[in-house]
Structures are given as structure tokens and as C-alpha cells.
Amino acid sequence: MLDINKxxxxxxxxxxxxxxxxxxxxxxxxxxxxxxxxxxxxxGALAVSLGLPATFAPVVAxxxxxxxxxxxxxxxxxxxxxxxxxxxxxxxPTIDDLIFNYISLEYHDTIMAAAxxxxxxxxxxxxxxxxxxYVLCVEGGVPTKDGGDFLTIGPDAETGxxxxxxxAKDAAAIIxxxxxxxxxxxxxxxxxxxxxxxxxxxxxxxxxxxxxxxPSAKNIVGTIVYVILFGQLPAVDxxxxxxxxxxxxxxxLCERRGHFDAGEFVEEFGSQEAMDGFCLYKKGCKGPYTFxxxxxxxxxxxxxxxxxxxxxxxxxxxxxxxxxxAPYEEPLANHKFESINADATADKIGITILTLxxxxxxxxxxxxxxKPPKE
Amino acid sequence: MKITKKIVTKIEGEATLKLYKKDxxxxxxxxxxxxxxxxxxYLKNRxxxxxxxxxxxxxxxxxxxxxxxxxxxxxxxxxxxxxxKAKILREITLGLEIIQNHIKWFYLTLYPSVKEINYxxxxxxxxxxxxxxxxxxxxxxxxxYAIPGGVTCDLTNLEIIKVKNSLSKMFDRYQEIMSVxxxxxxxxxLFSDIPKSIGKSLNRxxxxxxxxxxxxxxxxxxxxxxxSISLNKNVLYKDKFYEVGPLARNLENDLIKKVYEKYxxxxxxxxxARLYEVNLIFEYLLKIVDExxxxxxxxxxxxxxxxxxxxxxxxxRGSLIHKIEIEDEKIKSYNIIVPTQFNLSNGxxxxxxxxxxxxxxxxxxxxxxxxxxxxxxxxCVSH
Numbered sequence: 001m002l003d004i005n006k007x008x009x010x011x012x013x014x015x016x017x018x019x020x021x022x023x024x025x026x027x028x029x030x031x032x033x034x035x036x037x038x039x040x041x042x043x044g045a046l047a048v049s050l051g052l053p054a055t056f057a058p059v060v061a062x063x064x065x066x067x068x069x070x071x072x073x074x075x076x077x078x079x080x081x082x083x084x085x086x087x088x089x090x091x092x093p094t095i096d097d098l099i100f101n102y103i104s105l106e107y108h109d110t111i112m113a114a115a116x117x118x119x120x121x122x123x124x125x126x127x128x129x130x131x132x133x134y135v136l137c138v139e140g141g142v143p144t145k146d147g148g149d150f151l152t153i154g155p156d157a158e159t160g161x162x163x164x165x166x167x168a169k170d171a172a173a174i175i176x177x178x179x180x181x182x183x184x185x186x187x188x189x190x191x192x193x194x195x196x197x198x199x200x201x202x203x204x205x206x207x208x209x210x211x212x213x214x215p216s217a218k219n220i221v222g223t224i225v226y227v228i229l230f231g232q233l234p235a236v237d238x239x240x241x242x243x244x245x246x247x248x249x250x251x252x253l254c255e256r257r258g259h260f261d262a263g264e265f266v267e268e269f270g271s272q273e274a275m276d277g278f279c280l281y282k283k284g285c286k287g288p289y290t291f292x293x294x295x296x297x298x299x300x301x302x303x304x305x306x307x308x309x310x311x312x313x314x315x316x317x318x319x320x321x322x323x324x325x326a327p328y329e330e331p332l333a334n335h336k337f338e339s340i341n342a343d344a345t346a347d348k349i350g351i352t353i354l355t356l357x358x359x360x361x362x363x364x365x366x367x368x369x370x371k372p373p374k375e
Numbered sequence: 376m377k378i379t380k381k382i383v384t385k386i387e388g389e390a391t392l393k394l395y396k397k398d399x400x401x402x403x404x405x406x407x408x409x410x411x412x413x414x415x416x417y418l419k420n421r422x423x424x425x426x427x428x429x430x431x432x433x434x435x436x437x438x439x440x441x442x443x444x445x446x447x448x449x450x451x452x453x454x455x456x457x458x459x460k461a462k463i464l465r466e467i468t469l470g471l472e473i474i475q476n477h478i479k480w481f482y483l484t485l486y487p488s489v490k491e492i493n494y495x496x497x498x499x500x501x502x503x504x505x506x507x508x509x510x511x512x513x514x515x516x517x518x519x520y521a522i523p524g525g526v527t528c529d530l531t532n533l534e535i536i537k538v539k540n541s542l543s544k545m546f547d548r549y550q551e552i553m554s555v556x557x558x559x560x561x562x563x564x565l566f567s568d569i570p571k572s573i574g575k576s577l578n579r580x581x582x583x584x585x586x587x588x589x590x591x592x593x594x595x596x597x598x599x600x601x602x603s604i605s606l607n608k609n610v611l612y613k614d615k616f617y618e619v620g621p622l623a624r625n626l627e628n629d630l631i632k633k634v635y636e637k638y639x640x641x642x643x644x645x646x647x648a649r650l651y652e653v654n655l656i657f658e659y660l661l662k663i664v665d666e667x668x669x670x671x672x673x674x675x676x677x678x679x680x681x682x683x684x685x686x687x688x689x690x691x692r693g694s695l696i697h698k699i700e701i702e703d704e705k706i707k708s709y710n711i712i713v714p715t716q717f718n719l720s721n722g723x724x725x726x727x728x729x730x731x732x733x734x735x736x737x738x739x740x741x742x743x744x745x746x747x748x749x750x751x752x753x754x755c756v757s758h
Contacts, residue, residue, distance in 0.1 A: 078412055080754045081388070082435020082516045119384055150606075152409045153389065155382050186417065186432045193413035213432065214517055269522060270674025275529045299514035300505045309513030309520045310527030310673075314428050322429070327422035328519075 007059050010231050014066040026065075039064075050222050050234075051244045063225050070224075071134040073126055075167060077160040078151050078187045078196055079140030082214045083178040120154050127167065135227065136171035137220075138164065138199050141180040141187045145195025164199060173227050174207045176200065177220055179316055182209035182241075189322035198319075200240065208233050209240045213316035216297050219245040239319055241291065250287035250313050253295040256280065274310060284329040285312025292317040379739060383746055386484065388753025390719070391605075392746065394739055401742065404734045406721045407605035410757035418709040423449055423701050426709065428519045430697070433711065434755045435516050439472040439508070440690035441711075442521050443586075444697040449523035452684025452701050453677045460671035461525035463663050467538065468508050468521075469688070470587055470656045475504040476691035477621070477649050478552070480750050481561075485646070488743050489565055496552075500545065507541050510534055525674035532669060539664050546657040553650040557630045562650060566643060574642035574745035576733040580623035581612055581717070583696065584689035588659045589624045595687045595696050598712060607756045609720035609728070610712055618729040619693025619717045620749065622648040628655065642733075642748045649750065680704050690714055692750050713755040 029039055043061035047054065076084075126134065140160075143150040148161030168174055176182040176199050187196030200207040210219050223242050226234040234242040251257065259265070260279040267273060267282055281288070287295070290313055298305045307313055315325040325332065381392040393405040414433055418426055430445040431438035443465055450457065482497030505515040511528055512518040520527045530538075553559040583595045593612060600608045609616075617623075622645045625631045631648050638644045686697040693714030700707040720728035727735070733745050 076388070078410065078757075080432055080435040080438070082432070082438065085435040085516050120382070150411045155380065157409065186414075186429060187412050189417040189429075191416055193416045194411060196412075214435070268674075268676065269527055270525060270672055270676075274527070274673070300509035301502070303506045303509040304513050306513040306518060306520075309511070309518065310529060311513060311519050311522075314519070322417070326425050328428045329422070329424040329522075 004055060004059060007056075007230060008062075011059065011062045011066055014070075046218075046222060046225060050226055051247075060225060070227075071126065071130040072137060072224075073123070073130075073134050073167060073171070074137045074139065075164060077138060077140030077142050077164065077181065077199075078194065079178065079180045079185070081139075083139045083180075085214070127170065131170045133172050134170075135224065136167055136174045137177050138174070138181040139177045141184040141196035142199055142202055143187065143194035143196050144202065145193075150194035161202060165202065168199075168203045168205060171205075173233060174199070174203065174205060175220070175223055176207050176209045176211075178215050179211040179213045179321070182207075182211040182239075183319040183321075185213065186322055188320070206233065207240060208236065208242060210245070211239075211241060211317040211319075212292060212294075213314075215317070216245075216293065216299065218297055219293070237291070241317070245293050246291040246317065248291065248293065248296075250290045250292055250295050250307075253293075254287055254307060255295065256307060269310070280307060280310070280312040282331050283312050284314075284327065284331055286315030286318075286321070286325050286328075286332060287313040289325075289332060290315040290318055290321075381739075381742065383743060383751075386747065386751040386753050388757065390751065390753055392742065394734070394742060396739065399738060401734050401737050401739060403724055404731050404742075405604070406719050406728070406730060408607040408753060408756050409605060410753065411606040412757055414758040415709045415711060418706050421706050423452075423699070423704060423706050424522065426699065426706060427522055430711075431517045431519065433713075433758045434752060436752060437472060437476060437691050437755065438516050439468055439512070439518070440688060440695055441697070442519065443469050444686040444688050444690070444695050445699075446521045446523050446686070447688065448684045448686030448697040448699045449677075449701070450684070451686060452682035452699055453523065453679040454682070455524050455675060455677050457525050457675065458671050458673070460667055460669065461521075461673060463667045464511055464526050464528070464530070465521050466587060466663055467660055468512050469690075470660045471504050471508050472515075473587075473691045474653050474656055475501040476750075477653050481552075481646070481650060484750075485744070485747050486561070486565060488747060489569065492561075500548070503541060503545055507538055510538060522674070524677055525672070527673070529673055530669060535664070535667065535669065539661070542657065542661055542664065546654075546661065549653060549657065553654065555654050557634070557647070557651060559647075559650060562646065565646075569741070569744070571643035572638050572641045573737055573741055574645070574733040574748060576618055576640050576729045577616060577727070578640050579615065579617050579729075580626065581617035581619050581694065582624045582689065583619070583687045583694035586688045587656060589689045590627075591687075595685055595694075598696060600710075600712060600716075603721045605721065607719075607721075608716060609722065610716040611720070612717075616720055616722055616726065616728045617717060619714050620649070621645075621652045621693075623693065624689055625652055625655065642745055645748045692752060692755075693717060711758055713752070713758065715749070715752045715756050718749045719751060719756070 040061055043064065044057040047056045047060045142161050142164055144161060148159035151160035152158060153160055153163055179185040180187060181199050183198040184196045187194055208223055210223055222244060223234060234244060237243055237246060256277060256279045260281060264278040265282045266278045266280050269283065294305045314328045315321040377396045379394045381394060383390045383392050388410060391407040391409065394401050395403040418429060426445045427442060430441045433441045478497050478500045482492060486492045508515040512520040552561060582589055582592045585591050597613045599611050603609045622640060625648050626635060631651055634647050635644050681702055683700050688695050695714055696712040698710040719730045722728040722731055730746060730749055734742055737745060
């Protein structure tokens with residue numbers, strides 16, 4: 001049972017801590033032309049997406065306001081900066097991102113003001129000053145081969161592996177942002193030349209995975225606000241993904257779902273079926289095997305998402321999807337397992353992908369293929 | 376002689392800069408990158424269509440350029456011609472990626488290294504621009520809507536009107552940042568206490584792509600990669616280093632030419648060309664949007680299964696090259712050469728790369744700014 005009073009107590013105790021940011025949430029919102037009403041609307045929406053009752057909306061607003069009591073250290077490992085791009089730059093300034101910027105980012109390679117030596121100094125200082133209190137967000141997988149020499153950071157050429165371990169040691173909570181830090185990502189694709197891994201593989205602490213390539217800003221902010229609200233990590237599935245975001249399959253709320261059920265599939269890009277918006281399963285959509293909220297939240301201020309633009313889901317929030325979901329333009333049910341890494345792939349699929357539902361999906365597609373095409 | 380080792384951050388990753396100085400002036404500079412991911416290795420033996428999903432992940436900032444270059448390389452290998460509509464849609468999304476990249480680079484990377492600025496101005500643009508890209512491509516960054524043979528999306532008339540409307544609205548708003556007659560308050564403010572003529576480089580320019588309104592002045596066949604002391608590779612054209620990017624490809628424009636004649640290839644000209652290019656791209660996009668016929672086919676299916684191909688485009692930072700070899704619908708080999716490799720190669724004292732040449736004879740305090748003027752992308756280099 002969720003106890004709202006406990007949450008309120010916790011927020012009160014956080015309020016007593018010194019604020020780290022220069023400005024209050026109120027000031028930042030006003031500067032950027034958002035009203036209090038916009039802010040409360042956002043809080044309500046976030047409460048719902050966190051799976052909380054509507055009565056929690058004002059508490060979520062309070063939590064966002066005390067979020068600058070929570071120092072955040074953001075590490076970049078082997079990655080493409082796409083997560084930061086989508087979260088901190090491209091989508092801004094929606095309220096989510098304002099809050100995200102507002103949460104005290106003590107260290108972030110791409111967006112902090114300090115650079116070079118100064119930045120390294122800030123980093124060391126933040127680790128000391130906020131020992132045991134900071135939230136560590138990691139973007140990018142960690143190369144482990146040859147002692148991690150494929151990624152070195154900073155003036156002393158410290159390996160990403162050693163920097164990660166050092167930073168994780170005194171973190172209050174660790175959040176893996178994006179598929180690379182959650183599961184190794186593209187770097188870890190076969191033949192994985194740098195021995196890249198998800199960060200939970202090299203740390204002996206609990207890591208919350210917020211995968212996606214890139215993940216949605218809402219999922220990140222949601223996870224952080226949850227940590228503030230409850231002082232603990234959100235409920236997770238067996239891959240340590242927060243259930244509020246990764247609780248349902250892409251397929252469950254897909255706008256093309258009706259066509260799937262009716263057995264209406266796109267067989268060829270550019271065909272009449274494609275123009276009619278039929279189901280993309282046969283063009284390789286991995287929506288039925290992928291847990292994420294893209295079909296509900298979409299991207300770029302709810303504008304669109306890959307399936308809406310006519311390309312199937314590639315399964316980017318699933319572990320090892322670069323290998324297990326390939327080829328991306330062919331349905332998983334037709335998987336021929338003939339590539340050089342067939343053994344590895346077959347094993348992974350056996351474990352992670354082909355659930356009962358997956359078998360049912362394949363059967364459904366096979367049956368509907370026999371049906372004559374609609375006139 | 377004094378040697379300083381500098382870490383340059385906020386370039387979508389980091390680079391090490393070793394500056395050799397004499398009498399406070401830089402005599403020689405070495406550029407090193409210490410990250411490696413091995414993109415070309417994962418592509419081997421996969422279905423060629425997978426490259427369209429994997430390659431945008433080379434870079435979160437200019438991933439769309441990688442997608443277009445990939446599709447072009449595959450189309451070249453399998454002799455596919457795409458329709459006019461698909462071509463225009465790709466030009467729009469690629470043009471928009473260049474625009475948002477330039478604005479963000481100016482306000483988020485370059486400006487803060489000199490003085491403070493309210494970067495919400497830049498974010499407003501990138502928010503609106505990423506929305507139009509999402510309308511066409513599904514999401515931004517990282518989409519895969521451009522496939523060999525065309526595009527997957529099927530826009531309605533209403534959506535095209537939205538795109539057009541948004542384009543002209545932003546073009547109007549951009550006039551505050553840099554007007555079509557070349558006036559920019561923020562740029563002049565940036566140079567209020569920095570000399571405009573520092574950072575002169577090789578004065579040798581190369582354009583290899585033929586997209587948007589750009590016309591190539593060379594052939595990508597003559598581009599060669601060679602090993603360097605760090606984890607990146609040097610890139611030479613006919614055995615010489617060349618500068619690529621907005622300055623190189625816009626010297627035909629009268630206004631940019633005028634600035635160039637006054638300050639040569641200094642940092643001011645380089646920044647001016649980049650900011651002014653946005654206007655030229657807006658004008659071009661508004662022109663081609665009207666030429667689109669939405670009744671045309673989105674996609675033409677490839678027939679061939681084997682081939683060798685090359686895809687060359689002008690990306691935000693300059694010429695981008697993708698080379699592919701396809702055997703029985705599988706990738707046999709893949710090679711990627713990114714613009715930052717051209718500009719930031721690590722040459723020797725008697726054979727300098729554009730970035731090295733631009734630093735020589737300057738003070739160390741200005742090295743950060745001069746270096747960042749090339750709009751460096753460290754993640755692309757560490758592909």
C-alpha cells in the first residue's frame with residue numbers, strides 16, 4: 001500500500017537539506033514562460049505514468065521542487081551521446097527537461113559549464129562532497145577487454161572501467177541510461193571487439209536500467225522522481241527495468257494493432273498495404289517482443305515514433321537486441337539462424353525472446369498468411 | 376620549448392591536445408583520440424539492411440547523416456535509383472539535421488567556451504526542428520526511415536503543409552540569429568574581445584558530396600586512410616590534408632566569399648560560414664518542398680544481391696563517406712570515413728592537418744576556441 005504520509009515526511013526532510021542549484025524551480029519555470037498550472041498538469045501526468053493514484057499529483061510537484069537537493073553525477077562511457085542529445089537538447093525545453101536540467105547535475109561531460117582540467121577537478125570534488133548521497137547516471141557501455149584500454153578518460157588516461165567502479169562505490173543510486181549502459185548496446189554486438197558490457201555486469205550494486213536507443217526523457221525523469229519520492233528504487237522487472245515504463249509490450253498499445261489482429265500485414269515497403277498503415281510484423285517489427293512505452297509516449301513531444309513512420313520496432317530496449325533481433329527487417333519467426341554467430345544468437349533468443357507469446361504471434365502470422373488478401 | 380597537454384571536452388566526447396610552445400606561441404600540436412568502438416566490425420556478415428539500423432548509432436548528433444550515407448552506399452552497390460519524392464524527403468531531414476546541429480553547436484559548444492549565454496534560444500529551434508524530422512522520420516535522434524530504394528513513410532498533404540509552415544516560420548525566426556544580409560548580433564558579441572583573424576589554416580578546401588545545393592569539387596576515390604599515433608585514423612586526399620565543412624562548401628556564396636577575402640580561412644570566417652549556411656539551407660528546402668509530388672512511389676525494391684558501393688554526402692561537419700561490399704545480401708566489408716577525420720588528422724610538422732595548421736602561431740588561451748571552430752565530433756571519430 002502506498003503511504004502518502006510517508007512520502008510527505010520524506011520530502012519535508014529533503015527540504016531541510018541545502019539547495020544545490022542557484023535558482024528555484026519556480027524561478028526557472030517563470031523565466032521560460034511556464035505557468036504554475038502547466039507545472040501541476042505535468043506533475044499529474046507524471047504521477048499517472050509512474051502508476052500512482054491521482055492524489056499523488058501535488059506530492060510529485062513537491063518532489064520535483066526538492067529535486068535540486070539531489071546531486072547527480074553523469075558519466076559518459078562507450079556511446080554516441082544520443083541519450084544526452086535526446087534528453088537534454090533535442091526535446092527541450094519541455095517541463096520534463098527543465099526539471100531534468102534543474103536537478104543538480106554536478107558533473108556532465110557534454111553540458112556542464114566547466115571544461116578540461118577544471119571539469120576533472122569538479123568531478124573529484126563532487127565525489128567527495130556528496131559521498132553516499134549522489135545519484136549516478138551512466139550513459140554508454142563499459143569496455144572490459146585488455147583491462148578496458150579501449151576507453152580512457154581525462155588527463156590521467158583513466159580507463160572507463162576504473163572510473164565507473166570508483167564513482168559507483170559511493171553512489172546512493174545508480175541509473176543506467178540507455179541500452180548501452182544497461183546491456184552493453186551496439187558496442188557489445190557480435191563480435192564485441194572491445195568486450196563492452198552493461199554496467200551491472202561490472203558492479204556489485206543494484207542498477208536500475210532505463211534502456212532504449214535512445215530512451216524517452218519521461219522514463220529517465222520518472223525514475224529519478226521516484227527515487228526522490230520514495231527514497232528507494234522503483235519496482236523493476238527481471239531485467240531491472242522500472243515497471244511503470246517497461247511493463248507493457250510495444251505491441252499492446254500499438255496503433256497498428258488492429259491490423260495485426262485482423263491479419264492485415266505489410267508485405268513490401270511502398271506497397272498499398274504500407275500506405276494503408278497495415279501491421280509491420282512481416283517487415284520485421286519486434287513490437288510483440290519488446291517492453292517499452294513508445295507506442296503510448298512517442299518521441300519529440302508526442303510527435304511520432306518509428307512505427308508511425310512506417311518502419312518496424314527494432315526492439316531497442318531489450319537485452320542483446322543488436323544480435324537477437326537481427327535482421328531488423330525480417331520477422332523473428334522466420335529467423336534462419338545461419339549467421340556466423342548462430343549459436344550465440346540461438347541461445348540468447350531461447351532465453352530472452354521467444355516467450356509463449358512470441359510463439360503465439362508467429363502462429364497467428366503463419367495462419368493469417370494463408371488467408372486470401374483483401375480486395 | 377614547453378609542452379602542454381590539454382584535454383578538450385564538450386566535443387561530444389573528448390580529445391587530447393599536446394601543444395608544443397616557444398615564446399608563449401604554439402609551434403606544433405598533436406591531436407589524439409582515445410576511444411574506440413569498432414562499428415565496422417559489427418557490420419560484417421549481417422544482412423545489408425541492418426546497416427540502416429546500426430549506422431545511425433555511430434553518432435547521436437549527426438546519426439541521420441550516417442543513415443542517408445548508408446542508404447546511398449547500398450543503392451550505389453545494388454544499382455537502385457530512388458524516386459524524386461524520396462529524394463526530396465531525405466534532403467529535408469538531412470538539411471534540418473544540419474541546421475539544428477549548427478545552432479546547437481554555436482550556442483551550446485562554442486559560445487560557452489568564451490562567455491555565458493542563455494542557451495534556451497538554441498533549444499527552442501532544435502525542439503521545433505526535431506519535431507519536423509520526427510513527423511517525416513518517426514523520431515529524432517536515431518531513426519531508420521530512409522531505406523535503400525526510398526523511404527518508409529507516407530506523408531499526407533496536411534503533414535507536408537505542416538512541414539512547409541514550420542520551415543518558413545523558423546526561417547523567419549532565424550533572422551534574429553543571423554540575417555540573410557549577414558548580420559548577427561550574437562556573433563559580433565562573441566568577437567567583441569577576440570581578434571577575428573586568428574586560426575588561419577591550410578586554405579585548401581574539399582567538397583565530396585552532391586546533396587542539397589552543394590557541388591563536389593573532387594572524387595571520393597582519391598581519399599585514403601592511414602594509421603595515426605592514437606586510436607583514430609588520418610584521412611588524406613591525393614596524399615594531402617584538406618579542410619571540409621561549411622566554409623569549404625559555401626565559398627561560391629557572394630557574402631561568405633566577401634568575408635573570406637577579408638579574413639581568409641580564420642575562425643571568424645569559419646563560424647560565419649557555418650551560421651550563414653543555415654539561411655542557404657532554409658531557402659533551398661523551401662524551394663524543393665514545393666517540387667514534391669506526393670502521388671509518387673515511396674520505395675522501389677532492389678533486385679541485385681551483390682555489389683560494391685560508395686555513399687558520399689555533405690553532413691553537418693563536412694564530407695562523409697560510407698563504403699560497402701555486399702555479397703549474397705550480406706555485408707562483406709564496410710568502411711566509414713567521417714568529416715572530423717579530415718579536419719583533425721594528426722599530421723607531422725612538415726605535413727599538417729587543417730586543425731593543426733590553424734593552431735600554429737597562436738596563443739594557448741585561444742587554442743580551445745580555434746579547435747572547436749571545426750565543430751569536432753569525437754564520437755564519430757571513435758566509430
